[in-house]
Amino acid sequence: MAKILIVGGSLGGLFAANILLQQGHDVTLLEKSVRSLNGRGAGIVTHDSLIDAIREAGIPIDESLGLLIKNRVTLGSDGNSLGGIELQQIVTSWSRIYQLLKANFPEDRYLYSKHVNFIHQDDHEVHLKCDDGSQYYADLLIASDGIRSTVRNQLAPSIQPKYAGYIAWRGVCNEECLSQYTLNTLFNFFGFCLPQGEQMLGYPVAGLGNDLRPGKRSYNFVWYRPACEEAALIELLTDDDGVHYPLGIPPSKVSWKHIHEMRKAASTLLAPQYAEIIEKTATPFLQAIYDVQSEQIVFGRIALMGDAAFVGRPHVGMGVTKAGDEALAIAKHIKRLGATPKALEAYSIERLKRGQEIVARAQYLGRYMQAQGNKGTQDLENLKRNGHTVMAETAVDMNSLFSTGITVPESTS
Numbered sequence: 001m002a003k004i005l006i007v008g009g010s011l012g013g014l015f016a017a018n019i020l021l022q023q024g025h026d027v028t029l030l031e032k033s034v035r036s037l038n039g040r041g042a043g044i045v046t047h048d049s050l051i052d053a054i055r056e057a058g059i060p061i062d063e064s065l066g067l068l069i070k071n072r073v074t075l076g077s078d079g080n081s082l083g084g085i086e087l088q089q090i091v092t093s094w095s096r097i098y099q100l101l102k103a104n105f106p107e108d109r110y111l112y113s114k115h116v117n118f119i120h121q122d123d124h125e126v127h128l129k130c131d132d133g134s135q136y137y138a139d140l141l142i143a144s145d146g147i148r149s150t151v152r153n154q155l156a157p158s159i160q161p162k163y164a165g166y167i168a169w170r171g172v173c174n175e176e177c178l179s180q181y182t183l184n185t186l187f188n189f190f191g192f193c194l195p196q197g198e199q200m201l202g203y204p205v206a207g208l209g210n211d212l213r214p215g216k217r218s219y220n221f222v223w224y225r226p227a228c229e230e231a232a233l234i235e236l237l238t239d240d241d242g243v244h245y246p247l248g249i250p251p252s253k254v255s256w257k258h259i260h261e262m263r264k265a266a267s268t269l270l271a272p273q274y275a276e277i278i279e280k281t282a283t284p285f286l287q288a289i290y291d292v293q294s295e296q297i298v299f300g301r302i303a304l305m306g307d308a309a310f311v312g313r314p315h316v317g318m319g320v321t322k323a324g325d326e327a328l329a330i331a332k333h334i335k336r337l338g339a340t341p342k343a344l345e346a347y348s349i350e351r352l353k354r355g356q357e358i359v360a361r362a363q364y365l366g367r368y369m370q371a372q373g374n375k376g377t378q379d380l381e382n383l384k385r386n387g388h389t390v391m392a393e394t395a396v397d398m399n400s401l402f403s404t405g406i407t408v409p410e411s412t413s
Contacts, residue, residue: 012306317395
């Protein structure tokens with residue numbers, strides 16, 4: 001049995017902590033927040049390997065995980081269908097997976113208010129200190145502390161998030177609020193709408209309390225919109241009191257002026273079904289879209305995983321699945337080679353290139369979206385072709401692409 005520290009108590013850290021605990025290791029998880037992270041995030045598209053990671057964490061899977069969607073559709077600005085494809089996927093919510101993982105991990109091993117300020121390692125162990133004066137020693141340290149990783153900043157400060165040039169408006173709308181028209185033509189689909197240079201997508205998820213009953217569910221949406229880093233982004237990340245949040249504005253602080261402007265734009269640019277969903281979403285929030293591309297994810301007895309290692313734009317739909325895959329890989333190599341630097345190096349060999357491929361794939365999907373705004377007025381046939389491409393490539397299982405070795409079409413790479 002080895003002593004293993006996990007820094008970061010979100011989904012990636014919880015996957016690693018649960019799986020390693022299942023293997024019999026002495027695992028402690030350090031989270032900087034003062035309270036539970038439940039309620040953060042929105043919808044998640046699942047893939048087979050994500051289900052595998054949940055099972056390896058010791059959690060049984062049943063129908064309560066999420067909703068099965070069978071079809072995708074693209075809507076024109078008039079609300080009519082531009083085409084659809086059949087693609088079955090289970091969609092769930094960030095909160096649902098967090099609840100499952102958190103409930104499965106011992107409370108006394110999940111420690112809050114732990115801000116890491118010092119890391120040192122030698123040939124035998126890792127030594128870590130926190131702002132509250134606490135100290136920890138372990139055989140290995142797994143850092144899954146997010147896009148602004150404290151651990152990564154100490155080990156590789158040159159690896160920083162790079163702004164992609166656009167933001168995403170997000171939210172969930174209660175099913176019971178929606179008109180019959182929207183329920184009939186959109187609610188049960190993984191839907192898209194494609195204004196020039198922008199993209200709206202959405203799908204149904206469980207309602208409050210993970211309620212999956214018809215009438216009690218919600219619709220999760222993501223609307224990608226351009227925002228200049230020097231001006232528009234700064235304004236969007238500033239609240240009604242003039243406080244600027246450069247690292248990301250809390251949902252409760254998003255300016256109502258910006259929400260009003262966003263809703264007005266939706267009524268002009270989007271299919272009326274999506275305009276209705278946005279209008280009836282109580283608390284829409286926004287996130288700036290970033291890339292994180294790492295050239296190194298292992299440093300002796302310390303490994304980066306999750307968003308601390310790589311961040312791919314959400315188009316790829318692989319953020320949580322990638323974290324689960326990385327947790328599985330770390331655990332597999334520790335089981336084979338022990339809690340040693342060799343195990344982490346084997347993890348790096350397996351996952352470094354894969355993480356880079358996921359980021360590249362996400363960048364390709366983002367460039368494709370942005371390019372649609374540079375082609376003048378889109379005719380109906382172009383809209384249909386673009387819609388089919390987006391439906392076929394967004395948030396799909398990448399295992400088939402990995403097997404071909406081509407994750408980005410050669411003409412765009």
